Amino acid sequence: MTTQSTNSAPSRRKRFRDSDLWWSFTHSWSARIAAVLLIVLIGSAFLAPWIAPQNPYDAASLDMWKSELPPIWQQGSEMPYLLGTDTQGRDMLSVLLYGTRISVMIGFASVIFSLLIGLTLGLVAGYFGGIADNLLMRVGDVVLSIPTILIAILVSAVVRQMLPTNLREIGAAAVLVLAITLSGWVQYARTVRAQTIVERGKEYVMAAKLLNVPKHRIMFRHILPNTLTPVLVAATLSFGMAILTEATLSFLGIGMPPGQPSLGTLIRIGNQYLFSGLWWMVIFPVVQLSLLVISVNLLGDWLRDALNPKLR
Template sequence: MRADFAGRLRGAWDSDVGWSFRRSPVAMGSAVVIVVIVLAALFAPLFAPQNPYDLTQLFLDKAELPPIWSADGERPYWLGTDPQGRDVLSAILYGSRLSILIGAASVIASMAIGVTVGLVAGYFGGGIDNLLMRVGDTVLSIPTLLVAILLSAVFRELLPPSLRGPFAGAILVAAISLTGWVQYARTVRASTMVERGKEYVQAARIIRVPSLRIMRKHILPNTLTPVLVAATLNLGLAILSEATLSFLGVGMPPTQPSLGTLIRIGNQYLFSGAWWLVVFPAVQLGLIVLSVNLLGDWLRDALNPRLR
């Protein structure tokens, strides 16, 4: 099994996409940055000086310490502390984990909804196609951020106060994914309408292969390339949407801060001299979004047969 996995990995490295990756310093640099950030976030308990979600580890006498290179800086608070005595580096590592997790889950959920809708609309056509696409047009006619804020507020009002914190991440995933599926649906619908007219689909219909099997086994694999490119490009947008909602106060709570929550909290103390509370989380968010977008741009070009 290891030999088979190693062979597939070697084959991917020697493929056209692998060659394009090796020839692109921007793609390789972006991939390194993403891997480092993701690993640091996943193994945050090993690197973080404290658990920022554990209130017993916060000390008010260590509040608003500047970064370590400043005259008043203290170890092990390398990037300083906030007004509650929370270590900024620890908060960034744990917050990055939340932001990346919510962004990835939102993209997966949006992709699942969009691919399903696109397959059904493109394969059956007619009234089903018109109905599903008009629903998509309606979603697109409303600003994405406004829909996400409305859904997030509604979900929060339906839940009792004791459950709003634990379900805050799930609420964000639902709010972002319910507004991000239309692009996937349109992409898959267009590819499905092309594929359904080809000989292999017509042959499957003649021998009475069930429609669900045709869509899942035959059409879906031929529509995944543009979907994967769109998912990579939308990952940065989903992370940024989560940060925006958290910054506006309808995202993650201060007790479980994501990068957007940290920026919102730090923004309140920006003009009091505690610049590190907003600068470092903002830099981390910018690095994540920029690296994901650069990697998505490379993947779009690498999978485009016209550019080979």
């Protein structure tokens, strides 16, 4: 018997180091800067309980005498309040780290839930076609025709009224995730559906059908992995969008409460004191939010280009 090839398969680690994706990452300035920035921002946010100088949720640790202090490089500042304090004496740096953590968690959770719903519905619609496809995609069209913010406002207003008063503060994050998810799943469903329609006619799917592989396994194990590339890009970019939507809702006062501020809540509160000269209360959250979203979007853009074979 003639042997057709001899070299054995490389390890997973070596496969990754040799991959086009890694090559394109090491050769893209913006991607590397964005990745480092994102790791620092998200890392510090999640390490907040250990590295933040103060626990802003703990009212007992707040000191009204230390309120409205400017950042450390200005006159009248005090250690350890590096970025100054707000009107309640909360350390801006600590509030910022905890706020970023809330923003990132809400963004991440809403992307995950949108993905779960969108991928499943898109696969079902694309694989079965016909009435299921029509029904699901028309529902998606209706959702897309309403602005995201409007859906989010509607959902959070309605759900908030349904929650008992003592649960409103705790449920705020869940309501935000629900609101963003409800408008976010459509784009994944559409992407996956389009790709599924292409894949389901391919011969490898036919080969699986010949073996009587159950439908759910054909959908999730054969077709789904082949639809994930554009979904990955969409998910990264909409992670940035979700953080922004959350910030918008919080800025409008229907998001996170002031007791558990997200970046959007901090900007809303700071905005009220901008003309009182307390500029640090609004500028720092704004800069943090911008850096976060820009780095996510830069990574998403890089990923889109790196995974697009036509751009190489």
